[in-house]
Amino acid sequence: xxxxxxxxxxxxxxxxxxxxxxxxxxxxxxxxxxxxxxxxxxxxxxxxxxxxxxxxxxxxxxxxxxxxxxxxxxxxxxxxxxxxxxxxxxxxxxxxxxxxxxxxxxxxxxxxxxxxxxxxxxxxxxxxxxxxxxxxxxxxxxxxxxxxxxxxxxxxxxxxxxxxxxxxxxxxxxxxxxxxxxxxxxxxxxxxxxxxxxxxxxxxxxxxxxxxxxxxxxxxxxxxxxxxxxxxxxxxxxxxxxxxxxxxxxxxxxxxxxxxxxxxxxxxxxxxxxxxxxxxxxxxxxxxxxxxxxxxxxxxxxxxxxxxxxxxxxxxxxxxxxxxxxxxxxxxxxxxxxxxx
Amino acid sequence: xxxxxxxxxxxxxxxxxxxxxxxxxxxxxxxxxxxxxxxxxxxxxxxxxxxxxxxxxxxxxxxxxxxxxxxxxxxxxxxxxxxxxxxxxxxxxxxxxxxxxxxxxxxxxxxxxxxxxxxxxxxxxxxxxxxxxxxxxxxxxxxxxxxxxxxxxxxxxxxxxxxxxxxxxxxxxxxxxxxxxxxxxxxxxxxxxxxxxxxxxxxxxxxxxxxxxxxxxxxxxxxxxxxxxxxxxxxxxxxxxxxxxxxxxxxxxxxxxxxxxxxxxxxxxxxxxxxxxxxx
Numbered sequence: 208x209x210x211x212x213x214x215x216x217x218x219x220x221x222x223x224x225x226x227x228x229x230x231x232x233x234x235x236x237x238x239x240x241x242x243x244x245x246x247x248x249x250x251x252x253x254x255x256x257x258x259x260x261x262x263x264x265x266x267x268x269x270x271x272x273x274x275x276x277x278x279x280x281x282x283x284x285x286x287x288x289x290x291x292x293x294x295x296x297x298x299x300x301x302x303x304x305x306x307x308x309x310x311x312x313x314x315x316x317x318x319x320x321x322x323x324x325x326x327x328x329x330x331x332x333x334x335x336x337x338x339x340x341x342x343x344x345x346x347x348x349x350x351x352x353x354x355x356x357x358x359x360x361x362x363x364x365x366x367x368x369x370x371x372x373x374x375x376x377x378x379x380x381x382x383x384x385x386x387x388x389x390x391x392x393x394x395x396x397x398x399x400x401x402x403x404x405x406x407x408x409x410x411x412x413x414x415x416x417x418x419x420x421x422x423x424x425x426x427x428x429x430x431x432x433x434x435x436x437x438x439x440x441x442x443x444x445x446x447x448x449x450x451x452x453x454x455x456x457x458x459x460x461x462x463x464x465x466x467x468x469x470x471x472x473x474x475x476x477x478x479x480x481x482x483x484x485x486x487x488x489x490x491x492x493x494x495x496x497x498x499x500x501x502x503x504x505x506x507x508x509x510x511x512x513x514x515x516x517x518x519x520x521x522x523x524x525x526x527x528x529x530x531x532x533x534x535x536x537x538x539x540x541x542x543x544x545x546x547x548x
Numbered sequence: 549x550x551x552x553x554x555x556x557x558x559x560x561x562x563x564x565x566x567x568x569x570x571x572x573x574x575x576x577x578x579x580x581x582x583x584x585x586x587x588x589x590x591x592x593x594x595x596x597x598x599x600x601x602x603x604x605x606x607x608x609x610x611x612x613x614x615x616x617x618x619x620x621x622x623x624x625x626x627x628x629x630x631x632x633x634x635x636x637x638x639x640x641x642x643x644x645x646x647x648x649x650x651x652x653x654x655x656x657x658x659x660x661x662x663x664x665x666x667x668x669x670x671x672x673x674x675x676x677x678x679x680x681x682x683x684x685x686x687x688x689x690x691x692x693x694x695x696x697x698x699x700x701x702x703x704x705x706x707x708x709x710x711x712x713x714x715x716x717x718x719x720x721x722x723x724x725x726x727x728x729x730x731x732x733x734x735x736x737x738x739x740x741x742x743x744x745x746x747x748x749x750x751x752x753x754x755x756x757x758x759x760x761x762x763x764x765x766x767x768x769x770x771x772x773x774x775x776x777x778x779x780x781x782x783x784x785x786x787x788x789x790x791x792x793x794x795x796x797x798x799x800x801x802x803x804x805x806x807x808x809x810x811x812x813x814x815x816x817x818x819x820x821x822x823x824x825x826x827x828x
Binding site: 256257258277278279280281283284285287289290291292293294295304305308309349352353355356 | 724725727728729730731732733734735738742743746747749
């Protein structure tokens with residue numbers, strides 16, 4: 208059950224929501240579309256579902272051209288950010304909707320709905336109305352409803368976006384387990400990089416209507432293709448053209464050859480993680496992420512020696528560069544000469 | 549509940565309490581003067597000479613025919629305006645098309661134009677010398693001074709109610725539920741009956757009740773196009789006026805009372821049918 212979106216372009220007036228986007232989703236995979244708001248991720252999902260029609264491009268769902276088909280004939284299950292619960296129906300009728308409009312036998316519907324309610328852990332709540340459920344329960348109901356008609360692909364548009372942080376975390380883990388059980392090809396949209404990293408097999412990073420990079424979470428984190436991807440997937444310090452992750456900033460009490468002095472401005476304790484805000488002699492500011500133990504001897508106002516474990520530098524086109532070693536890391540400028548050396 | 553509020557708002561509590569009762573009194577006196585007293589007087593005057601004259605007036609064939617005609621007109625107008633209203637509201641909320649703002653203004657025209665003007669303009673178009681009426685008359689179809697014109701006039705004056713009640717409800721409901729139904733395999737027709745209509749039920753009901761009330765109570769436009777032929781083209785409102793001018797006060801009051809009772813039943817129905825979603 209693969210999905211191919213080929214050369215999709217979508218404009219809303221003057222705004223280009225999708226600019227010639229091509230995406231292949233492998234069957235059985237859980238893919239995240241990750242990007243800031245306005246990056247086109249939701250629009251791409253809605254184009255795949257048939258809720259939006261692209262100005263150009265094709266959508267192929269499990270080998271069949273779905274481009275001209277209405278949403279109802281695409282065999283997709285869609286879950287909305289704000290649940291889109293049918294307010295006038297009970298949980299049972301909500302879940303049964305896809306089956307009852309296809310006039311399936313009553314006994315079959317009842318059996319399938321029970322099965323799904325069990326799967327989404329709403330068994331005792333079948334006769335309730337959506338207004339009597341919590342947000343997390345409503346979204347699980349919406350998921351069961353989307354799964355009822357056995358869709359070829361499952362599409363989720365910011366499914367946890369309207370939930371509070373704790374429920375969101377629970378549901379993430381739950382979605383991951385559900386996917387391992389069902390293996391329905393799933394695409395979900397999120398702007399939360401942690402959510403994407405935690406749940407997805409593969410992440411598609413989008414920005415300004417284009418795909419920036421596609422890959423498994425770890426690959427993207429370790430080998431970001433450009434500055435946008437690197438800074439979207441986690442915090443970065445930018446020192447000139449050099450990017451360094453806060454957890455790659457090593458703090459030393461004694462200088463070594465590659466280190467430089469830095470003044471400690473502020474130390475923030477966040478449980479296990481400790482953030483140390485620093486200022487370099489050239490006035491540049493950065494912060495380091497460290498552990499409680501390593502931060503124990505540090506104090507604001509004191510000087511510490513800083514050395515990066517890993518840095519990255521990208522050129523204007525986003526390609527990674529191998530920086531020359533003649534200038535110190537904290538003050539490195541990428542020039543064309545450096546690029547060719 | 550109000551006591552608790554008063555207790556917590558200690559400093560200005562007395563002032564605000566006096567203020568609140570003052571406002572209530574003003575509102576109640578105002579309503580009594582313009583609403584309760586006149587309607588109460590109709591009740592009183594109707595039964596002033598006992599039940600017998602009332603029953604007699606009710607049994608009058610002209611009154612019965614007026615009641616019958618009023619109900620028939622409402623039975624034609626209300627379904628038509630309901631279907632048109634829901635369709636129009638869907639168009640206004642969910643589609644963008646050139647001329648949308650013009651349509652929006654047109655829908656409000658019946659609110660703005662006096663019913664007398666409506667009646668006269670209908671005569672201009674459908675009357676014997678009107679540009680459509682002449683042709684219709686040649687083909688043996690009589691519009692003016694017959695029930696078709698009364699239906700037209702009533703449709704016109706009660707047109708905006710369903711549209712204006714349904715539009716805000718549709719806007720609030722949004723399109724998510726409909727889109728969810730589409731992705732679940734529902735056709736547009738199935739989606740309308742199973743999802744959209746139940747979701748806007750409250751607004752439609754309210755609109756239908758207002759339309760019915762307006763259709764039953766319409767006087768100006770209908771009285772002009774009807775020709776006021778007693779026992780033929782006389783609705784209840786026209787009948788009331790006619791009785792009143794004939795100095796048959798009991799007849800006029802009795803018919804008024806019938807209209808008032810129908811209105812009361814409608815208001816009650818409105819209260820009872822109001823969706824109880826607020827209880828959740």
